[in-house]
Amino acid sequence: QQARAPTRDDGPARSAAAFNELVPPAHSSFRGAMAEHTLDFILLAGDALSAKIEDDIRKDLAAVGIKVNTRLLQKANFDQAIHNGDFHLCFTETRGPPYDPHAFATSWFRPDTEAHYPALEGLEAPMTKAKLQRMVSDVLKAEESADTQAKWSEILEEMHRQAISIPMWSRHVPAVVNRRLKGYTAGPQQWDYPLHLVEVDSGSTSVAVSPGAETGLFQTAGPMDPHSYEPNEMFISNWIYEGLVSYGHGGKILPALATSWEVTDLIDGGQEYKFNLRESTWFHDGTEFNCAAVKMNFDHILQPPLESLNYHGWHHLPKYMKEWRCDGKAFVIRLGEVYYPFLQELSLIRPLRILSPESFKVGARSSPIFHNSCTPQWMPLVHPDGTPCWVRCVGVRSFHGTGPWMYNSTTYRSNGSISEMRFDKNPRYWGRQGSVDELVVKTHQTSDEVAQALMLGDLDIVVGGGVLTPRQVKNFEDSHSRDFEVVMGPRLTNSIIVVNAARAPTNDLKLRQAIMHAINKAAIVAEELAGSAVVAESLFPREAPYCDVDLQPRYDYDAEQARRLLCPAEFAEADGGSNTELIVGLTVGIGVPLLVALAGVCYCRRKRTRCLKLLDDRRTDCSTEASAIGNSSTAESAYV
Secondary structure (H helix, E strand, O other), X not given: OOOOOOOOOHHHHHHHXXXXXXXXXXXXXXXXXXXXXXXXXXXXXXXXXXXXXXXXXXXHHHOOOEEEEEEEEOHHHHHHHHHHOOOOEEEEEOOOOOOOOHHHHHHOOOOOOOOHHHHHHHOOOOOOHHHHHHHXXXXXXXXXXXXXXXXXXXXXXXHHHHOOEEEEEEEEEEEEEEOOEEOOOOOOOOXXXXXXXXXXXXOOOEEEEXXXXXXXXXXOOOOOOOOOOOOOOHHHHHHHOOOOXXXXXXXXXXXXXXXEEEEEEOOOOOEEEXXXXXXXXXXXXXXXXOHHHHHHHHHHHOOOOOOOOOOHHHOOHHHHEEEEEEEOOEEEEEEOOOOOOHXXXXXXXXXXXXXXXXHEOOHHHOOOOOOEOOOHHHOOOEOOOOOEOOOOXXXXXXXXXXXXXXXXXXXXXXXXXXXXXXXXXXXXXXXXXXXXXXXXXXXXXXXXXXXXXXXXXXXXXXXXXXXXXXXXXXXXXXXXXXXEEEEEEEEEEEEEEEEOOOOOOOOOHHHHHHHHHHOOHHHHHHHHOOOOEXXXXXOOOOOOOOOOOOOOOOOOOOHHHHHHHHOHHHHHHHOOOOOHHHHHHXXXXXXXXXXXXXXXXXXXXXXXXXXXXXXXXXXXXHHHHHHHHOOHHHHHHHHO
């Protein structure tokens, strides 16, 4: 702890040390009664950065008497532990725009998706998981922006009160670019790498890239269809396929395969969106893009039960979509109710991206029931009530979209792992393009290999998180700026620690709050993240829609407060609660002298009363004597 970078948050630690020095020896014997907590922290094996940060967290918690046992798990075992709630602490990350906050929040209530699902079973009363789910569902139907903000504020305040999500840091998405390339700008959402806009200033128009993948270093592409999830890589889907709209910087919804749209409020409370589709646009295989192709994709993606919570219903868009059809060249979607994130969710990288009709398993005549584009890994499909259904997932036969890059080939090593993938520039792309003709996506086993490949010229660009370490990015920025440009994208996501409120001992709210106060996040960001992130104060980045909320109380680093939460009785005594020694001391040190003083005062007052009586008697005697003599002044003088 002493070797870590000092921050403005070190004050409470010094205060706690000073406080401990003042605790009397007799009181220190009570400390042995403080409950000991041992927590299970699961990490994804091979994530070196998480392992370093876990070491810092473990030391911070040990300083307040909390022991941490860490388990390094392979991906399958890690996922299984999360799904089963077999953890006390684990890392997760918000999804960034356009998913946050609504899509990430709805994923909390889908089984086998996110660590919050088991953790929320232990919410502190009167809140329950079911009530929180209703709150999330209700905000999605808010019609006015002010109402939407008020409802999100209530949700964020409740999650903050429950202390289940520990916000750690807000991360920038970095890119390290060889200066032979110009014009790279970061995309507005995760895994959006707009390399089609890059210009080649010198050298080959073939560009070698190491991209950040969903699992960190890129290793595998998955089946590459646009309608399913892992192990598909989102950056590949985003290069190949497009949706009706796209997500721009600042949350602006931009035209993509739809050039414009109109919204009509319906008398039944729903809405109708009419999308005017882009003309003179072709898929990579030469098939013309039209409304029939759009409807075919929607028919497959939303064929029951694929619209349910077990499949694509993790976001609520399928719940509100009641009808979709072609109206001439336009595509029309009817919503049963107002759903404010509708356009945002149409801009997601998956699943509502458009595949060429000829890429479906049996071409344009592929049935959404018997030849559905869903991955065969989902078989057998079941309805929400668990009963089987007739829909057959058969996957796709090729990977043709309308995006700026066309899939070319994959090269494998002798052990079957991917060595590299090639993507060609789409010569018919409708949008703006730079001068890069080919992308060669390479795989590496470690961040050190990536850094070396950049220095040797085997790589032209590294983009995305989890490829280079923050210190390596900082080194390129500070020591190699002549040959490389470092581009830091906007803060998109928050890394957080999920605390399982459904498993003892972290089912205790006071313990969860103590954990939040015990972790020195500022020191972790300064030491481990090398300026690539800032300390996070809330579940979502403040830049996310409706998330700029001032949450109270603050869970700043405060080791003394963590100890108070863990041992309230001990600190109550130290503060003067029931300490016998303190009471006796006060009695002897203050009470006895006070009694003596009071006795003295009473004695003096009694003496004074007796003296005044004697003087009064003497006055009477003197007055009588003066009258007899007849000389009052002499008598008075004698009296005086």
